[in-house]
Every structure is written in structure tokens, then in C-alpha cells.
Amino acid sequence: xxxLLKTDTDTKARLGRLHTAHGVIExxxxxxxxTQGTVxxxxxRELREAGAQIxxxxxxxxxxxPGMEIMQHAGGLHKFMSWPGPILTDSGGYQVFxxxxxxKMKPHGVEFRSHLDGTPFFLGPKEAMEIxxxxxxxxxxxxxxxxxxxxxxxxxxxxxxxxIRWAALCREQPRAPGQLVFxxxxxxxxxxxxxxxxxxxxxxxxxxxxxGGVSVGESEPEMMRxxxxxxxxxPPHLARYAMGLGTPAQxxxxxxxxxxxxxxxxxxxxxxxxAAFTRNGTVNIKAAYxxxxxxxxxxxxxxxxxxxxxxxYLRHLFNVEEILALRMLSVHNxxxxxxxxQDVRQHIAQGTFGAFRQEFAARYVPSKNLxxxxxxxxxx
Amino acid sequence: xxxLLKTDTDTKARLGRLHTAHGVIExxxxxxxxTQGTVxxxxxRELREAGAQIxxxxxxxxxxxPGMEIMQHAGGLHKFMSWPGPILTDSGGYQVFxxxxxxKMKPHGVEFRSHLDGTPFFLGPKEAMEIxxxxxxxxxxxxxxxxxxxxxxxxxxxxxxxxIRWAALCREQPRAPGQLVFxxxxxxxxxxxxxxxxxxxxxxxxxxxxxGGVSVGESEPEMMRxxxxxxxxxPPHLARYAMGLGTPAQxxxxxxxxxxxxxxxxxxxxxxxxAAFTRNGTVNIKAAYxxxxxxxxxxxxxxxxxxxxxxxYLRHLFNVEEILALRMLSVHNxxxxxxxxQDVRQHIAQGTFGAFRQEFAARYVPSKNLxxxxxxxxxx
Numbered sequence: 177x178x179x180l181l182k183t184d185t186d187t188k189a190r191l192g193r194l195h196t197a198h199g200v201i202e203x204x205x206x207x208x209x210x211t212q213g214t215v216x217x218x219x220x221r222e223l224r225e226a227g228a229q230i231x232x233x234x235x236x237x238x239x240x241x242p243g244m245e246i247m248q249h250a251g252g253l254h255k256f257m258s259w260p261g262p263i264l265t266d267s268g269g270y271q272v273f274x275x276x277x278x279x280k281m282k283p284h285g286v287e288f289r290s291h292l293d294g295t296p297f298f299l300g301p302k303e304a305m306e307i308x309x310x311x312x313x314x315x316x317x318x319x320x321x322x323x324x325x326x327x328x329x330x331x332x333x334x335x336x337x338x339x340i341r342w343a344a345l346c347r348e349q350p351r352a353p354g355q356l357v358f359x360x361x362x363x364x365x366x367x368x369x370x371x372x373x374x375x376x377x378x379x380x381x382x383x384x385x386x387x388g389g390v391s392v393g394e395s396e397p398e399m400m401r402x403x404x405x406x407x408x409x410x411p412p413h414l415a416r417y418a419m420g421l422g423t424p425a426q427x428x429x430x431x432x433x434x435x436x437x438x439x440x441x442x443x444x445x446x447x448x449x450x451a452a453f454t455r456n457g458t459v460n461i462k463a464a465y466x467x468x469x470x471x472x473x474x475x476x477x478x479x480x481x482x483x484x485x486x487x488x489y490l491r492h493l494f495n496v497e498e499i500l501a502l503r504m505l506s507v508h509n510x511x512x513x514x515x516x517x518q519d520v521r522q523h524i525a526q527g528t529f530g531a532f533r534q535e536f537a538a539r540y541v542p543s544k545n546l547x548x549x550x551x552x553x554x555x556x
Numbered sequence: 557x558x559x560l561l562k563t564d565t566d567t568k569a570r571l572g573r574l575h576t577a578h579g580v581i582e583x584x585x586x587x588x589x590x591t592q593g594t595v596x597x598x599x600x601r602e603l604r605e606a607g608a609q610i611x612x613x614x615x616x617x618x619x620x621x622p623g624m625e626i627m628q629h630a631g632g633l634h635k636f637m638s639w640p641g642p643i644l645t646d647s648g649g650y651q652v653f654x655x656x657x658x659x660k661m662k663p664h665g666v667e668f669r670s671h672l673d674g675t676p677f678f679l680g681p682k683e684a685m686e687i688x689x690x691x692x693x694x695x696x697x698x699x700x701x702x703x704x705x706x707x708x709x710x711x712x713x714x715x716x717x718x719x720i721r722w723a724a725l726c727r728e729q730p731r732a733p734g735q736l737v738f739x740x741x742x743x744x745x746x747x748x749x750x751x752x753x754x755x756x757x758x759x760x761x762x763x764x765x766x767x768g769g770v771s772v773g774e775s776e777p778e779m780m781r782x783x784x785x786x787x788x789x790x791p792p793h794l795a796r797y798a799m800g801l802g803t804p805a806q807x808x809x810x811x812x813x814x815x816x817x818x819x820x821x822x823x824x825x826x827x828x829x830x831a832a833f834t835r836n837g838t839v840n841i842k843a844a845y846x847x848x849x850x851x852x853x854x855x856x857x858x859x860x861x862x863x864x865x866x867x868x869y870l871r872h873l874f875n876v877e878e879i880l881a882l883r884m885l886s887v888h889n890x891x892x893x894x895x896x897x898q899d900v901r902q903h904i905a906q907g908t909f910g911a912f913r914q915e916f917a918a919r920y921v922p923s924k925n926l927x928x929x930x931x932x933x934x935x936x
Contacts (some may be wrong), residue, residue, distance in 0.1 A: 212872075212878060213872060213878075214878050217880065218878065219864070219880060221860075231711045237876075241871040242868070245870060246848060246872070247846050249850070249868075250866070250868060250869070256869055257869060261603070285808075302826060309681070442828055467622075467626065468626060480601075484599070484600065485638055488626060488629075488636075491622075492592075492621065492622040492626070493592075493594060496592045496593075498592060498594050498596065499882065499883070500594045503597075503779075503879070503883075
């Protein structure tokens with residue numbers, strides 16, 4: 177199901193094609209996050225126009241609301257949210273561990289209560305796969321346990337062993353038609369545990385592999401290192417997904433380290449705070465320097481927002497708290513991420529990715545406060 | 557500039573065509589309200605798709621934020637908000653009287669302080685027209701004084717006389733290229749004052765006439781009567797606009813009373829509260845009966861929301877407080893109003909409006925709490 181079309185000569189960047197039940201995905205790719213059955217503020221047409229090939233759905237959130245009875249009645253997530261393209265669902269594990277009010281580990285899963293109203297749920301490998309079967313996602317993720325990035329060696333080892341056991345169980349569960357299942361490699365910053373986990377999962381022949389336990393509060397160098405120590409142990413002929421990452425600059429660097437797939441709430445979240453991504457870094461649309469700026473968010477950008485509206489207008493909309501402001505910055509930011517991935521693919525294909533990476537890094541001014549986003553706001 | 561194409565034989569309904577600097581408007585028509593330079597939650601493409609021919613901008617709000625310096629710098633409201641079609645602007649008078657914190661009547665206008673931060677402004681006939689010239693609207697409204705619907709005879713008479721004096725001054729001010737100016741008839745529920753005001757304004761040869769002082773807290777029969785006592789004194793060869801009205805059922809009744817143009821915040825406001833207009837009345841999308849309803853908001857509706865999403869999905873979006881919910885109900889409600897006007901026009905053209913009106917009234921279940929909307933939330 178994954179075609180590795182080309183590997184870059186200068187870096188570990190890869191050009192690929194992933195075949196799913198709802199369409200083909202060109203990699204490297206960014207997946208906009210549709211936590212609660214909608215990519216925040218955007219409709220499916222806007223997602224397609226922004227270049228989205230695949231989006232994410234969150235098992236935990238959809239399980240809490242609207243619940244699986246309605247998801248089943250609706251015929252799955254694609255129909256429910258009117259998105260005909262590929263969908264990847266997480267297993268719900270990350271949110272259970274970060275959000276749920278009361279958790280109790282049991283041999284076959286986790287007992288927890290919803291963060292909203294305390295409704296009791298049980299999530300084990302079997303349940304996680306059954307939920308994802310009902311959601312009908314194109315790519316399901318195994319239920320894993322994500323240890324803290326600064327956890328003790330024992331805590332990390334226990335999480336890795338549980339992740340391996342659960343992965344084996346997930347592997348055996350019934351799937352939706354054509355549904356792919358990806359394994360998740362844990363191990364925090366410990367090279368031998370990452371290797372152990374990657375090899376154990378590789379032996380289970382999943383359809384793709386993810387690097388978990390990143391974007392959980394660690395520093396950027398620690399995050400890069402976690403990817404670097406994991407990647408060599410991942411099957412090269414399958415798609416590789418780094419979970420919950422990252423900024424545009426990080427994505428380019430992670431592509432150079434051999435990662436094919438990304439998801440992140442950053443583009444839509446910072447949009448709602450008035451920040452826009454550009455190739456030069458972020459722009460604060462609410463800032464005084466945008467007050468009379470009749471130019472678009474980003475010069476040369478051909479997204480719907482940049483084709484129609486000026487910074488001055490969008491700043492006004494933020495000032496008067498109009499929803500169109502949140503929408504248009506979301507449209508731009510998602511487009512910005514997807515266009516970046518398109519450029520990355522083109523440069524890998526042309527053999528110019530190394531130069532593009534250098535040029536991009538030289539031009540892009542990173543925002544210091546944009547790293548640990550999952551920790552800052554775990555509700556998304 | 558106004559072509560009266562046909563007058564209904566059974567009722568006073570009229571079919572017309574109003575030529576403006578930014579395009580032709582087929583009447584009877586509903587004008588979605590873009591208070592702060594955006595029809596709440598919607599973008600210009602969605603407005604066009606919903607069938608919008610002309611939208612409203614609010615002088616008071618745009619004057620307070622972003623302010624006229626930016627509006628002038630942007631080259632007017634059309635360019636600023638990226639709406640290439642006709643725009644009607646009110647004079648700001650209604651909001652000055654209902655919203656501004658401190659008001660002081662002066663011979664040539666009103667001194668007031670912004671409801672937001674107390675910034676001092678002065679609005680007289682000259683200022684109101686100058687602001688609308690800068691906004692560049694296709695139809696500007698004169699500055700009027702809207703007396704309370706239950707004001708004393710003296711209060712109403714004073715307001716009518718001031719409205720007439722100000723109208724004469726407005727008539728003489730410079731305009732934007734091709735800008736039409738409409739007079740506004742006041743007089744509350746007093747037939748002789750309505751007649752006096754209408755005749756005085758008719759003598760000034762405005763490009764169209766509005767009935768003001770409706771939708772200000774009066775009952776529905778009082779509102780209908782205010783229109784009925786005013787309409788016979790309005791020039792029949794010019795467009796007639798009833799300000800701030802109304803529900804779908806009211807619009808049909810007002811068309812039957814000879815009104816051509818309407819504006820109202822209802823479709824977008826109740827959308828944000830989870831209510832959708834249909835030909836049978838309103839539907840509360842948040843209600844339990846929508847929980848598993850996989851049908852559209854309104855059967856047979858071809859708006860973007862109904863073509864793509866189910867009631868069950870939209871209910872879920874409201875439950876989890878997703879912006880797409882507010883958007884899609886706004887799209888549907890605005891489409892519903894505009895489609896209704898399209899049907900009204902077709903029935904007038906075919907000579908079947910009388911029957912359509914009866915059928916509509918029999919089918920439509922009005923919501924009692926939907927009348928005094930301008931009073932309930934004057935901020936819009």
C-alpha cells in the first residue's frame with residue numbers, strides 16, 4: 177500500500193505514495209486535525225481547496241461526543257462529517273492519559289471517566305480498534321501508552337512493554353473494509369527502548385509506523401533526537417508518521433530525517449489567536465503594523481484568504497471579534513502547511529531538497545513559544 | 557433607477573428592478589446585514605451562493621471600528637470587505653440613539669460617545685452623508701431620528717420635524733459616484749404624522765423611500781399598521797424599504813402591503829443560537845429530535861449546508877461548540893430568506909402571489925419570541 181518513489185541523496189527525505197480506501201496520499205504530507213469531526217472553523221470544501229489530502233479524527237473526543245451509537249447510525253466518520261477523502265484516527269490513548277479525569281489501569285485497558293461529565297468508559301486494544309472500525313477511518317492507530325518524556329527508566333520500560341502487548345492485540349482485531357493499521361513506537365529519549373519497541377512492532381507487520389511520545393513537552397533538540405534514534409529501526413518500505421508535530425521549520429527538518437506524515441493542531445489553533453504562518457515565520461495579524469496594510473497575509477500566497485482579504489481587513493475582524501477572522505487565518509495556515517509539503521515533494525522529486533531545506537531554515541524565523549503545544553492545550 | 561415591472565392584482569405586491577452602481581437588484585429582496593463589514597460567520601462567496609444581491613453595512617459600527625481613516629485608505633467598503641455587489645448603508649442614527657453611551661442633541665446633529673471606549677463623535681446630516689460617501693455604498697440612507705413607538709405625540713412630532721429638516725440637508729451633501737440616497741419616513745403609529753413625513757420627503761425627490769420606526773419594540777399588528785398607514789403616501793414609482801424586518805412570514809405579508817426591500821439580523825442571529833428557518837417555521841437543531849436525524853436541515857433545500865450536512869452532524873457541532881455549526885446555520889438561514897424572496901418574485905410575475913401568500917401563511921408556524929429582535933439586542 178506504500179510506494180517509496182524516491183529517497184533523497186543528500187538527506188533521508190523520501191517521496192512516496194500511500195494507497196488508502198478513500199484515495200491516494202502523496203507523501204511527505206501534513207494532515208489537518210479534525211478533533212471533534214471538523215477541522216476547526218473549516219468546511220470540507222475549504223479543506224480540499226487548501227490542498228488537504230487526508231485529515232485526522234480523534235477517537236477519544238468522538239467517543240465522548242457524539243458517541244459511537246450515532247457514529248454507527250451515521251455510517252462512519254466520512255459520511256457524518258461529509259469528508260470523502262482519507263481519514264486517520266488516533267486510538268484515543270493520548271487523550272485518555274492527558275485528559276480523562278479518573279484513570280485506572282486494568283490488564284486489558286484503561287478505565288476512565290469523560291473529562292466533561294464523568295461518564296465511565298473502558299478503552300483497551302480491543303475497544304480502540306472496534307471504535308476505529310465503526311468510525312471507518314482509512315488508517316487506524318494502535319492503542320499505545322505514551323510515557324512522560326522525562327519519565328523514569330522503569331516507567332518508560334513499562335509503557336513500552338504495554339505498548340508492545342497492546343499492539344499485538346490491536347493487530348488481531350476486526351477492521352473496517354480496507355482499513356490500514358499503524359503501530360506506534362514509544363520509548364521516550366532512550367535509544368535502546370526505541371529500538372526494542374520499533375523492532376518488536378516491525379515483526380508484527382503493521383501497514384505503517386508512527387513515532388509517538390514526541391510533542392509531549394520535551395525541547396526541540398530532544399524531539400529531534402527522539403526521531404533520529406527511532407527512524408533507523410523503522411521498516412524503510414512503509415510510511416512513517418511523527419505524531420503531533422510541528423512548526424513549518426520542524427516539518428522540513430523532520431522530512432530530512434525520513435518522516436513522511438505529520439499532524440498538528442498548530443495551524444488552526446494559532447489562527448484563532450490571530451497568528452498566521454508564512455515562509456518567513458509567523459505574522460501577528462492583530463498587531464498595529466497590520467492596521468493599514470492592504471496587502472494579503474502572505475505575498476504570493478494563492479489561498480482563499482489571501483486572494484480575497486487584506487491584513488487590514490482581517491485585523492479589523494479580529495478587533496471586532498468576527499468569526500470570519502478565525503476562519504480566514506485557519507484557511508491560510510492550513511494552506512501554508514499543505515503548500516509547504518507540496519514544495520517539499522517537488523524538491524525531493526527534483527533532487528533539490530537539500531538546498532531547499534537550507535534556504536528555508538535561513539529564511540524562517542521560528543517563534544520560541546510554539547513548541548510544546550500539545551502540553552499547553554491538551555483538549556485538542 | 558427603479559423599474560416597476562409589475563403590480564400584483566390581488567395584493568399590493570410589486571415586482572421591480574433597482575439599478576445601482578454595483579449591479580442590478582431584483583425586488584422584492586432581502587438584504588443580509590453585514591454590521592461590522594462582514595455578514596456574521598459568512599464569506600462573500602457563501603453570500604453569493606446563498607443568492608445575496610445586496611448586503612447592508614452599518615455606518616455607526618464601521619465609524620467606531622475600524623474608523624473612517626482606514627475605510628478611506630482601503631478605498632471604501634466594497635474593497636475592504638471584498639464584496640463586489642451592491643451595498644446599502646444606514647446613516648448610523650439608529651445605533652446612535654440606541655447604543656451610544658452619552659448623547660447630546662445639537663442643532664446640527666448629535667454629540668455622542670462610542671459604546672465601547674467613550675471616544676467622542678459628532679453625527680449630523682453632513683457627517684452621516686460624508687461617512688457614507690467614504691464607505692462608497694450604492695444606497696445611502698438619510699440621518700433620521702427614530703422616536704419610540706410608544707412616544708408622546710410631542711416626542712413623535714419633534715422627531716418627525718427633525719427627520720424632515722435633516723433629510724433636506726442630507727439631500728444636498730456630496731455623494732459617492734452613482735450613490736443613491738433614500739429618505740426615511742418616521743411618525744410611529746400616528747397616521748397623520750406618517751403622511752406628513754412621507755409627503756415632505758417625497759417633495760425632496762429621493763431615489764427611494766424607507767419606512768423607519770418599525771421593529772423597535774412594537775407588536776406585530778402595530779408594525780403592520782405602521783406600514784399600512786405609510787405606504788399609500790410613498791411614491792409608487794420608487795423602491796420601498798421597510799427597515800429592520802422581519803420573520804419570513806412577516807416578509808411575505810409586507811410584500812403584500814407593497815414593500816420591496818428588507819433587512820434583518822434574524823437569519824444570522826438565530827443561526828448562532830441553533831435555530832434554522834424553514835418554510836414550516838423554525839427548527840431547533842440542538843433539540844433531542846435532531847440527535848439521530850440524518851436528513852438535512854430542510855428537505856428539498858439546495859443550500860451548501862443542506863447539500864452537505866445532516867441535522868445530527870450539525871447538532872453534534874453545536875454540542876461541542878464548533879464554529880462550523882454557526883456558519884452552516886447562517887448559510888442555510890440566509891439562503892432560506894433569499895430563496896423565499898426569489899419565490900415571491902416568481903409568483904408576482906406569474907400572477908400567483910395571492911395564492912402563494914395564503915399557502916405560506918397556512919404552512920408557516922411563527923415563533924412568538926421572534927418579533928422585537930432589534931430591541932432585544934441593539935448591538936447588531
